[in-house]
Amino acid sequence: MTIILKTNSQATASVGSIHGNTGPQDFVGMLDFARGQYFTVLDGTRTDYAADEAVSVARTGVAANYFDRDGVLRSAPANKPRFRFDHESDAYGLYVNRQSKNLLTDTPTDGSNVSFGASGVNTPITLSWEGSGDASLTSANLTLVGSYVSGRRKAKRYSKSVSTPFTATINLSGDTSFQQVEEYARQPTERLGFDQTVGSDTVTLGVPFRSLIGSAATIVARVVVPTRFSDDYSYGSGSGSIPLAVKTGQGQGGLYVTTNMNNLAGANDTIRRQADGESAGAGTTLTLINGVLRKEIVFGLGFAGSGADVGLISYGLSARATGFEPLSGFVSTHIGGASGINNYDNLMNAIYTHVVIYDRLLSKDELDLMATMWMN
Numbered sequence: 001m002t003i004i005l006k007t008n009s010q011a012t013a014s015v016g017s018i019h020g021n022t023g024p025q026d027f028v029g030m031l032d033f034a035r036g037q038y039f040t041v042l043d044g045t046r047t048d049y050a051a052d053e054a055v056s057v058a059r060t061g062v063a064a065n066y067f068d069r070d071g072v073l074r075s076a077p078a079n080k081p082r083f084r085f086d087h088e089s090d091a092y093g094l095y096v097n098r099q100s101k102n103l104l105t106d107t108p109t110d111g112s113n114v115s116f117g118a119s120g121v122n123t124p125i126t127l128s129w130e131g132s133g134d135a136s137l138t139s140a141n142l143t144l145v146g147s148y149v150s151g152r153r154k155a156k157r158y159s160k161s162v163s164t165p166f167t168a169t170i171n172l173s174g175d176t177s178f179q180q181v182e183e184y185a186r187q188p189t190e191r192l193g194f195d196q197t198v199g200s201d202t203v204t205l206g207v208p209f210r211s212l213i214g215s216a217a218t219i220v221a222r223v224v225v226p227t228r229f230s231d232d233y234s235y236g237s238g239s240g241s242i243p244l245a246v247k248t249g250q251g252q253g254g255l256y257v258t259t260n261m262n263n264l265a266g267a268n269d270t271i272r273r274q275a276d277g278e279s280a281g282a283g284t285t286l287t288l289i290n291g292v293l294r295k296e297i298v299f300g301l302g303f304a305g306s307g308a309d310v311g312l313i314s315y316g317l318s319a320r321a322t323g324f325e326p327l328s329g330f331v332s333t334h335i336g337g338a339s340g341i342n343n344y345d346n347l348m349n350a351i352y353t354h355v356v357i358y359d360r361l362l363s364k365d366e367l368d369l370m371a372t373m374w375m376n
Helices: 009-019 364-370
Strands: 002-006 029-032 037-042 045-049 055-058 064-067 073-076 082-086 091-096 113-116 124-130 134-138 142-150 153-160 166-173 177-183 202-205 217-224 241-247 254-259 269-274 284-289 296-304 309-314 317-322 332-334 350-358
Touching: 064 082, 124 134, 124 142, 134 142, 134 153, 166 177, 217 241, 217 364, 241 296, 254 296, 254 309, 269 309, 284 309, 284 317, 296 364, 309 364, 317 364
Parallel strands: none
Antiparallel strands: 002 045, 029 037, 029 350, 037 045, 055 202, 064 073, 082 091, 091 350, 113 166, 124 153, 124 177, 134 166, 142 153, 202 332, 217 296, 217 350, 241 254, 241 332, 254 269, 269 284, 296 309, 309 317
């Protein structure tokens, strides 16, 4: 469904404040996942689009579960978006998750075993469950990193010390149900069935919004990570993730925002440039921010001259840098799930509530203003 509304540019721009954007009002695209409104503003004309025109979601495997705003468990078929509600932050939006598999093949009992295959040392392991009881994993090869709550699930994250296969013992006490053991997971996936795999969500902007991205643009997204942290928990849910990217279509060419939320202090969020035809992992860091980890984060990727100048927003801070070699034309824009830089993957397991698009690189002052947009 497409609806076109004719209006004057001043009135059209003023709707930005309705969507929480009190920054520059000359945006050309707004994706408000929280309200289910997606529109462009071109030459004073607002055009509204349906959700499936605004974004395209690629996700292989079985249907993926999620809880909606009313707390009802829903199931989304492959390649269909999920819209999740986070009770702690009162945030609702597009849910972007990484691939995960429940290693449990049947309902566990206290003292039963779970098997782990060969994988890298320090690979994160997450045990999660629902209910008031407690659960844990016991193995000489596992070290408890921390305990936390993610949505409706209690969880414990472990790291492992070997790369060879081994088994661990599951300890259960009290009321526990819908148990899951996931490898490579820093947050639990919503209600994975036993021996069930759900693919990563790779989200790209639909044609009406992708066409807004020319040789100059700024894309700003509000991201909420649905996890409650304890003070001593080293949280790594966004480690090695790419929340925003524009790609050239030539191999892995493009500009990528990379985030490394390895601990409560945050670390080394960057814009990285991958040249056309350059091998994955050979990209160059253009600008960098160190900031304080937040549950709610605004990420921004801006550029002019097809990447000759860039701007970055992360952790409530911003940076600009100039004088780089431009890239060829950008053909796709990703929000979560983009890969190709240093083997980065979508590890964030996050809710995107808003994405706003400008057809220019914002100034440093404007980037500073947008860096705290939508923040509670």
